[in-house]
Amino acid sequence: MERGRFITIEGIEGVGKSTNMAYLVELLEARGITVVQTREPGGTPLAEDIRALLLEHRDENMCEITESLLMFAARAQNVANVIEPALAAGKWVVCDRFTDASRAYQGGGRGLPMTTIEQLAAWVHPDLEPDLTFLLDAPVELGMGRAGDRGETDRIETEKHEFFVRVRNTYLELADEDPERFAVIDASQGLDDVKAAVQKALNVLL
Numbered sequence: 001m002e003r004g005r006f007i008t009i010e011g012i013e014g015v016g017k018s019t020n021m022a023y024l025v026e027l028l029e030a031r032g033i034t035v036v037q038t039r040e041p042g043g044t045p046l047a048e049d050i051r052a053l054l055l056e057h058r059d060e061n062m063c064e065i066t067e068s069l070l071m072f073a074a075r076a077q078n079v080a081n082v083i084e085p086a087l088a089a090g091k092w093v094v095c096d097r098f099t100d101a102s103r104a105y106q107g108g109g110r111g112l113p114m115t116t117i118e119q120l121a122a123w124v125h126p127d128l129e130p131d132l133t134f135l136l137d138a139p140v141e142l143g144m145g146r147a148g149d150r151g152e153t154d155r156i157e158t159e160k161h162e163f164f165v166r167v168r169n170t171y172l173e174l175a176d177e178d179p180e181r182f183a184v185i186d187a188s189q190g191l192d193d194v195k196a197a198v199q200k201a202l203n204v205l206l
């Protein structure tokens, strides 16, 4: 059986990852492709419990090493129990965030050495890289404004503006370094234009 394809969606908060993931799945299913949707941190019951730990507010400060290890612990579960079995069965997997988020948030945002993140990535998913990564890019203020309309903020969302600027810049650097894998989409456009850009980039892969 032919192995499925692995597509990830990245970007700072509020840029439209969930919205466009739903659209992407719609496009793939319209072509008769079986799609498995997942997200990170999360995607399995245990990984969703880890997600709750990562995002909840608590009195004790979570140090950046703990945060990174928990992100990769959740990822190990998602890769082993959802992503790899689906790809092996010929299904396509669409994942809301993956290791690029660790590179951008824990590497760029928190300042953890990229070599450490790459070591964790090599341990957790030695043979797995996305076939295509959509980077939805927009200024931090715009993303925060859209996300802010939802009300509640989680632990990571309470970070300062500069943190998200570093995250955004790291995402853009990653995309620059690997233009074959990344499709950078201007997410500040209206939703119809964003969707058209998503469709165009997907057609290249298809």
Ligand code: Z5A
Residues within 6 Å of the ligand: 011, 012, 013, 014, 015, 016, 017, 018, 019, 020, 040, 041, 071, 096, 097, 098, 099, 100, 101, 102, 103, 105, 106, 146, 147, 156, 157, 187, 188, 189, 190, 191, 192, 194
């Ligand atoms: N994290 C990490 O640090 N390290 C890691 O390795 C991983 C994650 C995997 C949880 O992520 C946190 O974990 C996240 C990174 C960290 N922390 N932060 N910040 P998440 O993906 O669950 O949470 P999120 O990034 O905060 O996602 P989000 O807020 O749900 O945003 P979104 O999915 O990108 O946006 P959306 O819900 O699709 O859209 C937001 C609103 O904007 C909504 O009302 C839409 O209708 C509207 N929208 C969307 N597109 C448009 C356009 N083009 N025009 C107008 N309005 C639009």
